[in-house]
Amino acid sequence: MSEPPPSTEEHAGERTKAHADKPDIDVPLVRSLLAAQFPQWAALPIERFPSAGTVNEVFRLGDDMAVRLPRRAASTEDAAAEHRWLAWLAPRLPVPIPQVLARGAPADGYAWPWSVHAWLDGVNPVEGAVAQPQALAEDLAGFVTALRSLDPAGAPPAYRGGPLKAQDAGTREAIDQLRSLRHPRAAVDTDAAAAAWEADLRAPAWDGPPVWVHADLMPGNLLVRDGRLSAVIDFECAGAGDPACDLIPAWNLLPARARDAFRAATGADDATWARGRGRALSMALIQLPYYVDTNPVMAANARHVIREVLADHARTS
Numbered sequence: 001m002s003e004p005p006p007s008t009e010e011h012a013g014e015r016t017k018a019h020a021d022k023p024d025i026d027v028p029l030v031r032s033l034l035a036a037q038f039p040q041w042a043a044l045p046i047e048r049f050p051s052a053g054t055v056n057e058v059f060r061l062g063d064d065m066a067v068r069l070p071r072r073a074a075s076t077e078d079a080a081a082e083h084r085w086l087a088w089l090a091p092r093l094p095v096p097i098p099q100v101l102a103r104g105a106p107a108d109g110y111a112w113p114w115s116v117h118a119w120l121d122g123v124n125p126v127e128g129a130v131a132q133p134q135a136l137a138e139d140l141a142g143f144v145t146a147l148r149s150l151d152p153a154g155a156p157p158a159y160r161g162g163p164l165k166a167q168d169a170g171t172r173e174a175i176d177q178l179r180s181l182r183h184p185r186a187a188v189d190t191d192a193a194a195a196a197w198e199a200d201l202r203a204p205a206w207d208g209p210p211v212w213v214h215a216d217l218m219p220g221n222l223l224v225r226d227g228r229l230s231a232v233i234d235f236e237c238a239g240a241g242d243p244a245c246d247l248i249p250a251w252n253l254l255p256a257r258a259r260d261a262f263r264a265a266t267g268a269d270d271a272t273w274a275r276g277r278g279r280a281l282s283m284a285l286i287q288l289p290y291y292v293d294t295n296p297v298m299a300a301n302a303r304h305v306i307r308e309v310l311a312d313h314a315r316t317s
Contacts, residue, residue: 023071023109023110023111025057025069025071025110026048027046027047027048027059029108029109029110030046030059030061030067030069031046032107032108033067033104033107033108033110033114034046034061034067036107036108037102037104037105037107038102038104038116041061041062041065041116044061044062044065045060045061045062046059046060046061046067047059047060049066051220052220052295052296052297052298054071054295054298055070055071055072055234055236056068056069056070056071056079056234057069057071060119061116061119063119064118064119065101065116065117065118065119066116066117066118066119067114067115067116067117068114068115068116068117069110069112069114070112070113070114073111073112076112076113079113079115079236080113081156081236081239082098082235082236082238083100083103083115085155085156085235085238086098086099086100086235087099087100089147089150089212089235089238092146092150093143093146093147093232094142094143094146095139095143095229095230095231095232096120096230096231096232097231097232097233097235098117098118098120098233098234098235099117099118100115100116100117101115101116101117101118102115102116103115103116104116120223120230120231120233121223121225121230121231122223122224122225122230122231123223123224123225124219124220124222124223124224125219125222125224125253126219127219127252127253127300127301127304128255128304130227130253130254130255130258131224131226131227132226132227132228133254133255133257133258134257134258134261135227135228136224136227136228136229136253136254136258137254137258137259137261137262137265138261138262138265139228139229140217140222140229140249140254140262141261141262141265141266142265143214143229143232144214144217144243144246144247144266145265145266145267147212147213147214147246148211148212148213148243148246149212150212152209152210152211152212152240155210155212155239155240156238156239156240157210157239157240157241158210158213158215158237158238158239158240158241158242158245159215159216159236159237159239160215160237160241160245160279160283161210161213161215161239161240161241161242161245162241162242163205163206163242164200164201164203164205164242164244164275164278164279164282165201165205167278167279167282168201170282170286171197171281171282171285171286172194172197174282174285174286174288174289175190175193175194175197175285177289178190178193178285178288178289181289181292183289183292183293185292185299185303186288186289186292186299188288188303188306189310192310192313192314193281193285193306193310195313196278196281196309196310196313197278197281197282197285199274199313200274200275200277200278200281201278202274203270203271203274203275203278204271205242205275206242206243206244206271206272206275208243210240210241210242211240211241211243212238212239212240213238213239213240213241213242213243213245213246214232214235214237214238214245214246215237215238215239215241215245215246216234216236216237216238217232217246217248217249217252218248218252218301219249219252219253219301220234220297220298221233221234222249222253242272242275243266243268243272244268244272244273244275244276244279245276245279246266246276247262247263247266247268247272247273247275247276247277247279247280248276248279248280248283249262250262250263250276250277250280251277251280251281251305251308251309251312252280252284252301252304252305252308256308256311256312277309277312280305280309281305281306281309283302283305284301284302284303284304284305284306284309285302285306287299287301287302288302288303288306
């Protein structure tokens, strides 16, 4: 989940807490939880996995597993829904997604359920450094369209899967924050951002049935090998909603020259494309002031998205 929940992040080699109410989660805690609940794995090597994610702490367990612990109470409900659907989704999608091997219970002062997942190989792609943009655009479109084609009966509502106008108040508040925030890493053209937001907000709302969407296709939730999509992770936001939700990689990751291929392969019409662009812009505008001092990876991606969206609008105006 990429819109700002309270988070604890790695920054400059130190743990930086954005909020004081986050639990301390470390290797001794993970080992203690494993020893009590899954002793067959307790002797395996454990190391914190560096991540710019904002919802879970992740630890590599041995060579082929990962331990995932929520950082806040609200995430536990999202994780329960995710666990319910992952096994159903996995055989129906073109790339691997997380596989839950075990679910742990609260213990040792840690208050929430946690889980052990199979390890997925790959690295997070980085905006501005995509090795095979056309191929990755096709891979992403294949994932998005495969997910969208699945039967949404019983699916939960997707996080941020509703109408774009639901993001209006938060987006305008973020623009106001950026106007008043005198920070060298948060300097953006707020007038242009406001105009771009208003333009995309005018796009017709989705009038079809809700479809399955991942709803958080940020670079940190994608894995690549040799420039190709190898896995998609973190389905806590997934559910039924507007298909525009899953167009955000067009601006948060893909270079402009691959954007048209992604659009063509997803079949996005003008209104859906505009809503996807508006959603990417809204997320970035909200993330930037929130994460500018606590999560440099998220803040850098937010700046990238804002630049790309404004450039898109400048080309078409």
